[in-house]
Amino acid sequence: MRAAAPGSIRRRLLLQLLGGAAVLSVLLYLSVRGVSRSAVEQTQDSILGAATIAVAEQLRGTDEGVDIDIPYTAFSMLGAVGQDRVFYRIIVDGADLTGYADLPAPDDAPPGLNPLFYSRPYQQALVRLAAVNRPVIAGGHTAQVQVIVGQTRSAQEAIVADMAWRAAALGLGFFALAALLAVLTTRSVVRPLDRLAGALGRRGPQDLRPVTQPVPVELAPLTAALNGFIARLSGALKRTETFIAEAAHHIRTPLATLRARAEIALRQTQDEATRASLREVIRAVDDSARAAGQLLEHAAVVYRSDQRAEAPLDLAALLRDIGQSYAPAADMADVALAVSVPDSAVMLTADRLLVETALRNLVDNAIKYSGPDGRVEMGLGVAQGRATIRIADRGRGLSGASLADLTGRFRRGRNVEDVVGSGLGLTIVQEVARAQRGRFTLRERDGGGSCAELTLPLD
Amino acid sequence: MRRTDLAAGLRRLCLALLAAAALARPAAALTLEEETLFPGTPGGPVLTVLSTTDTAIFQPLVVAFQARRPDITLRYQVAGSQEVFAAVHDGATEADLVISSAMDLQMKLANDGFAAPHHAAETAALPPWARWRDQLFAVAQEPVVLIVDRRALGGLAVPRTRAALTALLRDHPDKFRGRIGTYDPVRSGAGYLFATQDARQSDSFWRLAEVMGALAPRLYASSATMIADLRAGRLALAYNVLGSYAASSLPPAGDVQIIELQDFTHILLRTALIPRTAPTPDLAAAFLDFLLSNTGQQLMAQKAGLPAIDEAALAADQSLRPIRLDPGLLVYLDPLKRRRFLAEWSAALRQP
Ligand SMILES: Nc1ncnc2c1ncn2[C@@H]1O[C@H](COP(=O)(O)OP(=O)(O)OP(=O)(O)O)[C@@H](O)[C@H]1O
Numbered sequence: 001m002r003a004a005a006p007g008s009i010r011r012r013l014l015l016q017l018l019g020g021a022a023v024l025s026v027l028l029y030l031s032v033r034g035v036s037r038s039a040v041e042q043t044q045d046s047i048l049g050a051a052t053i054a055v056a057e058q059l060r061g062t063d064e065g066v067d068i069d070i071p072y073t074a075f076s077m078l079g080a081v082g083q084d085r086v087f088y089r090i091i092v093d094g095a096d097l098t099g100y101a102d103l104p105a106p107d108d109a110p111p112g113l114n115p116l117f118y119s120r121p122y123q124q125a126l127v128r129l130a131a132v133n134r135p136v137i138a139g140g141h142t143a144q145v146q147v148i149v150g151q152t153r154s155a156q157e158a159i160v161a162d163m164a165w166r167a168a169a170l171g172l173g174f175f176a177l178a179a180l181l182a183v184l185t186t187r188s189v190v191r192p193l194d195r196l197a198g199a200l201g202r203r204g205p206q207d208l209r210p211v212t213q214p215v216p217v218e219l220a221p222l223t224a225a226l227n228g229f230i231a232r233l234s235g236a237l238k239r240t241e242t243f244i245a246e247a248a249h250h251i252r253t254p255l256a257t258l259r260a261r262a263e264i265a266l267r268q269t270q271d272e273a274t275r276a277s278l279r280e281v282i283r284a285v286d287d288s289a290r291a292a293g294q295l296l297e298h299a300a301v302v303y304r305s306d307q308r309a310e311a312p313l314d315l316a317a318l319l320r321d322i323g324q325s326y327a328p329a330a331d332m333a334d335v336a337l338a339v340s341v342p343d344s345a346v347m348l349t350a351d352r353l354l355v356e357t358a359l360r361n362l363v364d365n366a367i368k369y370s371g372p373d374g375r376v377e378m379g380l381g382v383a384q385g386r387a388t389i390r391i392a393d394r395g396r397g398l399s400g401a402s403l404a405d406l407t408g409r410f411r412r413g414r415n416v417e418d419v420v421g422s423g424l425g426l427t428i429v430q431e432v433a434r435a436q437r438g439r440f441t442l443r444e445r446d447g448g449g450s451c452a453e454l455t456l457p458l459d
Numbered sequence: 460m461r462r463t464d465l466a467a468g469l470r471r472l473c474l475a476l477l478a479a480a481a482l483a484r485p486a487a488a489l490t491l492e493e494e495t496l497f498p499g500t501p502g503g504p505v506l507t508v509l510s511t512t513d514t515a516i517f518q519p520l521v522v523a524f525q526a527r528r529p530d531i532t533l534r535y536q537v538a539g540s541q542e543v544f545a546a547v548h549d550g551a552t553e554a555d556l557v558i559s560s561a562m563d564l565q566m567k568l569a570n571d572g573f574a575a576p577h578h579a580a581e582t583a584a585l586p587p588w589a590r591w592r593d594q595l596f597a598v599a600q601e602p603v604v605l606i607v608d609r610r611a612l613g614g615l616a617v618p619r620t621r622a623a624l625t626a627l628l629r630d631h632p633d634k635f636r637g638r639i640g641t642y643d644p645v646r647s648g649a650g651y652l653f654a655t656q657d658a659r660q661s662d663s664f665w666r667l668a669e670v671m672g673a674l675a676p677r678l679y680a681s682s683a684t685m686i687a688d689l690r691a692g693r694l695a696l697a698y699n700v701l702g703s704y705a706a707s708s709l710p711p712a713g714d715v716q717i718i719e720l721q722d723f724t725h726i727l728l729r730t731a732l733i734p735r736t737a738p739t740p741d742l743a744a745a746f747l748d749f750l751l752s753n754t755g756q757q758l759m760a761q762k763a764g765l766p767a768i769d770e771a772a773l774a775a776d777q778s779l780r781p782i783r784l785d786p787g788l789l790v791y792l793d794p795l796k797r798r799r800f801l802a803e804w805s806a807a808l809r810q811p
């Protein structure tokens with residue numbers, strides 16, 4: 001197979017249509033010109049033939065020989081079409097009777113009683129001639145008489161030239177019309193392609209729904225293939241997420257058993273070295289468990305961001321709920337948790353699980369990285385059609401790490417010290433912000449600590 | 460007045476000199492009736508016009524033309540229409556412009572390739588019937604008329620149609636015997652043209668010819684002599700006379716009346732062509748364009764007495780039939796056709 005030609009379908013189609021139209025226009029021009037020329041020639045010939053026969057009909061046989069009374073109308077009718085020069089010659093048995101003795105005679109004998117037409121140069125012009133033969137009984141014997149009438153063809157040339165101009169105008173007009181139609185056709189042919197491309201281009205990066213756009217039958221295989229591809233892709237994604245979720249689940253259960261055993265062993269042994277290594281084991285198990293939990297959470301978020309369960313959601317209420325559920329953890333860490341949200345509801349349409357998961361991770365970070373006597377503030381503001389959730393702490397700050405550094409998978413800051421974590425929390429937050437068409441920022445706070453902001457569009 | 464006399468005197472002198480020169484030359488093929496030199500700037504170009512029209516008629520046009528182009532010396536030659544035709548046909552003339560009233564002969568010259576093409580705004584403005592190709596151009600249109608001396612009629616009604624004329628002649632032969640004038644088609648090209656066109660147009664011509672033939676008609680070679688005889692009282696009527704000659708040489712309110720017959724009156728076109736052999740065709744073209752220009756046409760009508768080309772006048776009166784410039788004119792020039800026509804004409808006119 002030939003390599004597909006690059007370039008634009010629109011241009012190729014347009015050029016081919018225009019090329020076809022141009023060829024047809026030229027053919028139209030040539031055929032109209034040819035047809036009109038032969039029509040004019042035939043008309044002229046028949047007038048010339050009629051004039052010749054009219055002359056021949058006036059041949060008379062007398063006792064002295066052949067006589068002729070050339071009719072006025074015969075020549076006059078030749079002048080009807082245009083002002084062309086007229087010549088004639090009458091030959092009796094090979095001898096000239098009257099007329100132009102040097103007018104060229106035909107090479108062949110005229111057929112029967114009909115005129116024979118031929119063209120010859122005569123008197124610095126191309127002359128069209130008609131010849132007829134008539135037997136005339138004169139002076140007791142039958143004489144063969146040939147009547148030749150000729151006419152220049154300047155009137156015919158003028159008519160043909162005029163016809164050629166008309167034909168050219170016709171061809172041009174035809175081409176102009178065809179060009180207009182070609183442009184319209186090209187536009188209408190390419191429009192479904194444009195529409196499909198536009199619809200696909202407007203999709204978000206996570207949108208893996210099948211293409212349901214109505215398309216012409218010729219494009220159906222393309223959309224079918226595209227939909228198949230999308231289905232395989234999302235199937236693969238889904239399998240991956242499911243696999244991770246199952247794997248996390250399968251890891252957490254034995255880890256819980258392992259932690260319980262390690263704690264029992266820690267309580268039963270007095271050997272300081274063994275106790276230290278057992279504490280190491282417990283910490284590693286905690287890390288792994290946290291990682292497994294976060295992996296599960298991440299998988300859930302990635303999956304749900306494709307198939308969001310959008311519903312009206314009151315952000316103020318959600319924040320209050322989260323504040324309440326983290327109160328024990330904050331107490332345990334000696335951190336004051338302050339929730340200040342408007343009394344009225346702040347409504348938006350969103351997937352509650354996604355937003356809640358993101359906010360939990362942010363509150364978790366704020367408490368985790370605050371240290372004893374810390375203070376975490378949860379706030380909610382509404383401005384310019386957007387709700388901004390602000391979670392600020394007075395903890396250790398970000399030590400100069402940028403948001404891009406921290407939101408990568410399994411990326412943790414250098415400031416974590418012995419804090420348990422997997423490095424997936426901010427990845428999840430970022431994912432949620434994107435799925436909900438919002439924005440996430442995390443920055444150092446004036447006077448120490450850090451401040452995370454998640455901005456979501458209101459309806 | 461004085462000046463004109465002087466100019467005329469000078470011209471006569473020139474004429475005399477030229478005539479002497481012509482005598483001194485070996486016998487040329489072309490015999491001229493008149494030759495007049497209208498001198499322009501000495502050493503300037505010379506334009507030769509060969510014409511069938513009398514010098515006196517054309518003189519005002521030549522003078523007006525020279526007022527515009529004083530550098531041009533114009534040699535005006537007059538000859539009979541057959542001589543003019545033969546001279547151009549045989550290359551026996553160095554004329555730059557040929558003006559003739561014999562339309563058929565002019566047509567034959569153009570048809571047989573003796574005329575050079577000429578294009579100008581003036582020629583393009585001519586109506587199609589007053590022009591053949593870009594070679595033959597009508598400069599004046601002249602009715603072919605009947606002239607009657609009312610004294611000879613003696614109170615009888617003036618005939619308005621050929622039928623009425625035939626009846627008049629038949630009913631009063633004694634009044635008209637020997638007093639009818641018409642062209643001799645054998646000697647006169649114009650007479651032949653008029654007779655053939657009449658014959659072509661209607662059978663009433665032959666009836667008229669037969670009636671005339673019984674009244675011993677006098678045959679002429681030119682309109683001028685015919686009109687002269689009519690004025691002198693030798694003729695009662697003249698049939699087929701060029702109206703322009705008649706109008707210019709008759710007193711306006713005399714007993715002689717010019718009649719355009721109502722069944723049909725032929726309009727002769729006085730035509731001009733530039734021969735292929737013209738030594739200075741551009742001068743010829745300049746003079747021709749002048750003749751066809753508005754000024755030229757006005758002068759032609761007012762000073763020369765030759766009616767200007769006027770389509771409206773023809774359209775207004777349907778009995779006026781211009782003789783068409785078409786190849787039909789060639790037909791009667793065919794020798795067999797001519798012999799046959801003249802034989803028929805003689806048979807009709809010269810009755811025992
Ligand atoms: N409130 C905060 N104060 C200081 N550092 C923070 C804060 N929030 C996040 N960080 C830094 O950003 C890093 C990434 O946070 P992220 O939540 O993704 O991971 P983690 O908290 O370490 O692990 P986990 O997945 O268990 O939440 C953290 O390791 C920490 O260094």
Ligand SMILES: [Mg+2]
Nearest residue numbers: 365421425426
């Ligand atoms: Mg975290």
